[in-house]
Amino acid sequence: MDNNQQNQPKKNGRFTLWWKVAVVALIAGLIGGGLAYGAGYLINNGYAGSTSSTSVPKGSSKAGGTKVNQSKVTGTSQSTKAFNTVKASVVSVVNLTNQSSSTDGLGIYGANTNSSSSSSSNSSLQAQSEGSGVIYKKDGNTAYIVTNNHVVSGSSALEVILSNGKKLDASIVGTDATTDLAVIKINSSQVTTVASFGNSNEIEAGQDVLAIGSPLGSEYATSVTKGIISAKKRTVQVQDNSGNTTGNATVIQTDAAINPGNSGGPLVNMAGQVVGINSMKLSSDDEGTDVEGMGFSIPSNEVVSVINQLVKNGKITRPALGIELVGLDNISASQQKSVLKLPTSVTKGVVIMKILSPSSAGNAGLKKYDVITEMDGTKITSEATLKDVLYKHKVGDTVSVKYYRDGQLKTGSIKLSESTSALDSDSSSE
Numbered sequence: 001m002d003n004n005q006q007n008q009p010k011k012n013g014r015f016t017l018w019w020k021v022a023v024v025a026l027i028a029g030l031i032g033g034g035l036a037y038g039a040g041y042l043i044n045n046g047y048a049g050s051t052s053s054t055s056v057p058k059g060s061s062k063a064g065g066t067k068v069n070q071s072k073v074t075g076t077s078q079s080t081k082a083f084n085t086v087k088a089s090v091v092s093v094v095n096l097t098n099q100s101s102s103t104d105g106l107g108i109y110g111a112n113t114n115s116s117s118s119s120s121s122n123s124s125l126q127a128q129s130e131g132s133g134v135i136y137k138k139d140g141n142t143a144y145i146v147t148n149n150h151v152v153s154g155s156s157a158l159e160v161i162l163s164n165g166k167k168l169d170a171s172i173v174g175t176d177a178t179t180d181l182a183v184i185k186i187n188s189s190q191v192t193t194v195a196s197f198g199n200s201n202e203i204e205a206g207q208d209v210l211a212i213g214s215p216l217g218s219e220y221a222t223s224v225t226k227g228i229i230s231a232k233k234r235t236v237q238v239q240d241n242s243g244n245t246t247g248n249a250t251v252i253q254t255d256a257a258i259n260p261g262n263s264g265g266p267l268v269n270m271a272g273q274v275v276g277i278n279s280m281k282l283s284s285d286d287e288g289t290d291v292e293g294m295g296f297s298i299p300s301n302e303v304v305s306v307i308n309q310l311v312k313n314g315k316i317t318r319p320a321l322g323i324e325l326v327g328l329d330n331i332s333a334s335q336q337k338s339v340l341k342l343p344t345s346v347t348k349g350v351v352i353m354k355i356l357s358p359s360s361a362g363n364a365g366l367k368k369y370d371v372i373t374e375m376d377g378t379k380i381t382s383e384a385t386l387k388d389v390l391y392k393h394k395v396g397d398t399v400s401v402k403y404y405r406d407g408q409l410k411t412g413s414i415k416l417s418e419s420t421s422a423l424d425s426d427s428s429s430e
Contacts (some may be wrong), residue, residue: 006408013073013146016429024189025369025370031395041174043366044399045258057239058324073179073277074427076268078208078324079208079210079226079270081272082210082268082269082270082271083210083212083224083272084272085268085271085272086134086193086195086212086266086268086272086274087212087222087224088162088163088193088407089134089135089136089147089163089164089193089194089195089266089392090132090133090134090135090163090194090195090212090213090221090222090265090266091128091132091133091134091135091160091161091163092131092132092133092160092161092214092217092218092221092261092330093128093130093131093132093133093145093147093151093156093158093159093160093170093184093264094127094129094130094150094159094160094161094218095127095128095130095131095151095152095153095154095155095158096125096127096128096155096156096157096158096159097125097126097127097128097154097155097156098124098125098156099124099125099126101301108237116406125156125157127159128154128155129151130151130214130217130218130261131147131148131150131151131152131213131214131261131262131264131265132147132151132213132214132261132262132263132264132265132278133145133146133147133151133160133184133264133265134146134147134195134212134264134265134266134274134277135191135193135194135195136194136195136196136197136274137189137194138191138194139188140188141187141188141189142185142186142187142188142309143186143187143188143191143194144173144183144184144185144307145160145170145183145184145185145186146181146182146183146264146277146303146307147181147182147183147184147263147264147277148180148181148182148263148264148277148279149175149176149177149179149180149181149182150180150263151182151263151264152172152175152182152184153175153177155172156172157169158170158172158184159219160184161221162190162191163221163222164190166190166345168186168187168190169186169187170184170185170186171184171185172184173310173311173314174309174311174313174314174316175289175310175312176306176310176314176315176316178316178318179249179302179303179306179316180249180279180280180298181277181298181303181306181307181310182264183307183311184211185192193241195273195274196272196273197273197274197275197300197303197304197330198269198271198273198274198275198300199275199300199301200252200275200276200299200300200301200302201299201301202254203229203232203269203275204229204232205228205229205230205231205232206228206229207228207229207269207270207271208226208227208228208269209226209227209228209256209257209267209270209275209276210224210225210256210268210323210405211224211225211226211227211230211254211257211258211262211265211266211267211278212224212265212269213261213262213263213264213265213266213278213296213298214262214265214270214283215257215259215260215261215262216259216260216261217261218371220261225256225257225258226256227254227255227256227257227293227295228254228255228256228290229252229253230252230253230254230293230294231252231253232252233250233251233252233299233384234250234251234252234253234296234334235249235250235251235327235382235383235384236249236251236280236282236296237249243344249279249296249298250302250384250387251276251279251280251296251297251298251299252266252267252275252276252296252297252298252299252300253294253295253296254276254295254296254297255293255294255295257293257295258278258280258281258295258297259281260295262278263278263279263280264277264278264279265277266278267277267297270401273300274300274303275299275300276297276298276299276300276303277297277300277303278296278297279296279297279298280293280294280295280296281294281296281398282294282295283295294390297312297350300317305391310428317395317418317419318390318391318392318395318418318419319360319390319393319394319395319396319397319416319418319419320360320391320416320417320418320419321359321360321361321414321416322355322356322357322358322359322360322361322362322363323352323353323354323355323356323359323361323362323366324352324353324354325350325351325352325353325358325372325383325386326350326351326383327350327351327382327383328346328347328348328349328350328351328371329348329382339369340369340371340404340407341406341407342371342404342407343404343407346371346373348373348379348380348381348402349371349372349373349380349381349403349404350371350372350380350382350383350386351369351370351371351372352366352367352368352369352370352371352372352406353368354368355368358417359417360414360415360416360417361401361414362412363414363415364401364412364414364415365412366401366403366414367405369405370403370405370410371402371403371404371405372386372402372403373388373402373403373404374400374401374402375390375399375400375401375402376389376392376393376399376400376401377400390416393416393417395416395417395418396415396416397415398413398414398415398416399414400412400413401413401414
């Protein structure tokens with residue numbers, strides 16, 4: 001909170017609670033044009049055009065020779081081994097649209113929307129954008145690929161380019177806009193390698209990871225960058241191709257370079273296991289401050305849960321509380337005391353900002369400004385932890401809840417209803 005927002009006047013006899021949630025600015029389009037131009041300018045207008053001169057020493061040139069020494073560095077590093085384990089399972093995914101219906105709209109979260117490296121044999125289709133994907137399963141004649149929902153969204157057809165350059169037709173198995181995940185399938189006859197998933201709960205900040213994909217499209221397919229895990233869990237807003245917010249995502253933060261076209265590619269640990277699916281990067285905050293080295297990946301444990309449901313049912317059905325909420329960390333200390341009337345011992349939780357309709361929480365008696373601190377026996381410290389607990393349950397399950405109202409601790413039980421499009425359309429709704 002800004003200091004000038006900490007003490008707000010009453011409105012109609014009631015306090016109005018202010019909060020501030022950072023909006024993640026997710027970039028799209030080409031990166032690096034300025035770098036290429038700068039290099040060319042230096043060559044043509046710098047040293048090559050210099051008018052200054054330096055005298056050349058006189059004497060024999062016999063001592064001016066050199067030679068190539070035998071390299072002592074071989075490709076046996078842990079990073080190289082991890083890359084070699086998974087590289088053949090990483091593919092480019094080309095989003096093809098009908099020429100008459102194609103648009104100039106930009107993709108998001110690293111999709112390259114200016115690719116011209118892939119085209120369909122059908123002249124009515126053209127490449128609208130490119131992303132990445134990873135083959136994770138072979139079953140008979142079918143191979144399954146996980147990628148991002150925004151990579152395949154709006155496609156008239158899909159084409160997959162294997163690591164060896166072979167092009168195959170692909171079709172969608174299922175998509176989920178909430179997590180920005182999708183499963184597509186291809187014929188498995190050309191597939192030689194499938195990736196395995198590691199446990200994303202076991203990753204640690206500072207751990208080395210690789211990001212593999214097709215930055216700027218299939219021309220740079222199977223490119224690898226290296227970085228570390230910057231944070232295990234971050235909550236960011238997810239937007240669709242039209243810029244509409246589709247919900248919150250709990251993601252892994254990494255400084256491994258993630259560029260347009262990397263969307264859907266794997267984040268890999270040093271054992272060659274996929275611990276995340278690269279989905280987005282932060283280029284600037286809501287105040288316009290530029291940042292570097294902030295990429296985000298969907299944790300593998302969530303990926304596995306979602307893609308298994310997509311293969312089985314073609315869609316995801318989630319339980320919902322029917323509320324809009326915000327983390328207690330985003331509420332000023334003065335309003336925690338004056339409006340929420342929280343004891344000073346309560347420092348973590350989520351605040352109900354609005355009861356939606358329909359609302360499982362509302363039916364259970366919860367109200368605006370209630371602060372949920374525990375659900376199903378788990379301490380709720382953020383929106384991410386509430387979501388983790390919620391999504392472990394099914395529609396119709398009943399969960400216990402502890403919350404504070406006007407400084408008093410209360411308990412209750414909530415029978416979970418099915419998430420609706422109205423809930424999914426708001427970034428802070430659960």
